[in-house]
Amino acid sequence: MIPLCDLKQQYLAIKDDVDEAIRQVLAECQFILGPNVKAFESEIAEYCGCPFAAGVGNGTDAMHLALRALGVGPGDEVITTPFTFIATTEAIGIVGARPVFVDIDPVTFNIDPAKIEPAITDRTKAILPVHLYGQPCDMDPITKIASQHNLLVVEDCAQAIGATYKGRKVGTFGDAGCFSFFPSKNLGAMGDGGMVVTNNPDVYERVEMLRRHGGKVKYHHSELGLNSRLDELQAAILRVKLRHLDLWNDYRRQNAYRYNRMLAGTAGLTCPAEHGSDGTFIPTGEDQPQNNLLRCVYHQYTLLADNRDDVVAVLKDLDIGCLVYYPVPLHFQEVHVNLDCRPGRFPVAEQVARCCFSIPMFPELTEEQQSVVAAVLKRTVADGEDGRSVYAAA
Numbered sequence: 001m002i003p004l005c006d007l008k009q010q011y012l013a014i015k016d017d018v019d020e021a022i023r024q025v026l027a028e029c030q031f032i033l034g035p036n037v038k039a040f041e042s043e044i045a046e047y048c049g050c051p052f053a054a055g056v057g058n059g060t061d062a063m064h065l066a067l068r069a070l071g072v073g074p075g076d077e078v079i080t081t082p083f084t085f086i087a088t089t090e091a092i093g094i095v096g097a098r099p100v101f102v103d104i105d106p107v108t109f110n111i112d113p114a115k116i117e118p119a120i121t122d123r124t125k126a127i128l129p130v131h132l133y134g135q136p137c138d139m140d141p142i143t144k145i146a147s148q149h150n151l152l153v154v155e156d157c158a159q160a161i162g163a164t165y166k167g168r169k170v171g172t173f174g175d176a177g178c179f180s181f182f183p184s185k186n187l188g189a190m191g192d193g194g195m196v197v198t199n200n201p202d203v204y205e206r207v208e209m210l211r212r213h214g215g216k217v218k219y220h221h222s223e224l225g226l227n228s229r230l231d232e233l234q235a236a237i238l239r240v241k242l243r244h245l246d247l248w249n250d251y252r253r254q255n256a257y258r259y260n261r262m263l264a265g266t267a268g269l270t271c272p273a274e275h276g277s278d279g280t281f282i283p284t285g286e287d288q289p290q291n292n293l294l295r296c297v298y299h300q301y302t303l304l305a306d307n308r309d310d311v312v313a314v315l316k317d318l319d320i321g322c323l324v325y326y327p328v329p330l331h332f333q334e335v336h337v338n339l340d341c342r343p344g345r346f347p348v349a350e351q352v353a354r355c356c357f358s359i360p361m362f363p364e365l366t367e368e369q370q371s372v373v374a375a376v377l378k379r380t381v382a383d384g385e386d387g388r389s390v391y392a393a394a
């Protein structure tokens with residue numbers, strides 16, 4: 001069995017430090033907005049290279065509170081991608097705004113900047129790019145369009161903590177950056193957690209107030225907030241893990257390039273590619289691609305195959321971790337029927353949703369495990385044969 005993501009192995013490697021951090025919180029009994037949340041907020045702000053960070057209950061609330069803090073609300077439109085997790089549009093909907101989709105780039109699966117401008121109306125208030133699978137969106141054209149049209153930019157960085165674009169960390173390009181510490185993310189808590197980072201002190205102050213019932217002074221409430229604070233125990237655990245994040249992301253990158261090499265040239269299979277420094281795409285199969293534009297942190301290693309459903313069935317059968325992120329683009333979700341998006345409206349997202357699948361990706365993944373996965377894939381995808389025999393031999 002090869003898991004998609006191995007949280008137990010990660011815990012065992014840092015068990016003493018994590019256990020000690022938990023023990024200290026228990027000894028202090030300062031469970032709500034205690035010293036670890038405060039310290040972790042400073043550490044994340046420093047890590048991202050921006051002045052402010054506010055810990056919240058989860059990544060969805062991070063976006064919801066960031067949008068509210070920025071004054072996005074009823075009547076406003078927010079431009080985003082249809083190929084993401086539902087949390088992205090949930091946050092937009094919860095503040096009363098309307099998601100407006102634009103199609104994705106066929107190579108990176110991120111929002112296609114060239115398609116943003118035609119979607120802008122006089123109700124557009126913000127652009128919400130999602131750095132999917134750990135690859136930064138092409139931020140230069142996005143921020144340029146935003147400033148030309150006087151739009152806010154809120155980044156969904158749930159899958160991309162530590163990723164950089166032109167040497168700058170994701171989350172710091174616009175008005176707010178939103179992180180999730182869901183256990184399986186690159187920096188995962190042992191429960192839920194989230195963070196808003198911002199360069200704007202007003203946004204920080206508003207998020208900080210809204211996350212604890214909307215008042216500056218205890219028991220004095222100026223507006224309806226909610227209860228969404230980063231938990232002190234989670235902050236203590238995350239502080240331990242943050243020290244390892246860069247190394248873990250390096251291992252993810254190494255594993256991605258190793259998959260690229262192992263799978264290069266397999267007919268019928270498309271490996272992930274990185275948007276490169278000259279605007280072209282760094283092809284798969286390169287040893288260590290030179291990429292001066294961005295650093296992708298491979299939250300997922302996601303491929304395309306025409307016979308995706310067969311491939312997924314074979315991998316599942318062999319107990320090899322495999323998931324389809326995401327089988328249904330958001331414009332086809334029942335919850336969004338009111339947006340009235342007919343099939344064919346976002347053809348790239350629809351096609352990718354039909355063919356994509358993600359295979360085991362975590363820092364501790366071994367070369368041996370990767371070669372088993374690669375061998376099964378090559379056989380199943382390329383020859384249309386059943387890869388089970390390869391697995392039996394391995």
Ligand SMILES: *Cc1c(COP(=O)(O)O)cnc(C)c1O
Pocket residue numbers: 058059060061084085087088130156158159179180181182192193194
């Ligand atoms: C995980 C995730 C979120 C939401 O994070 P939670 O902490 O689970 O609320 C938002 N957007 C994307 C793209 C995600 O992958």
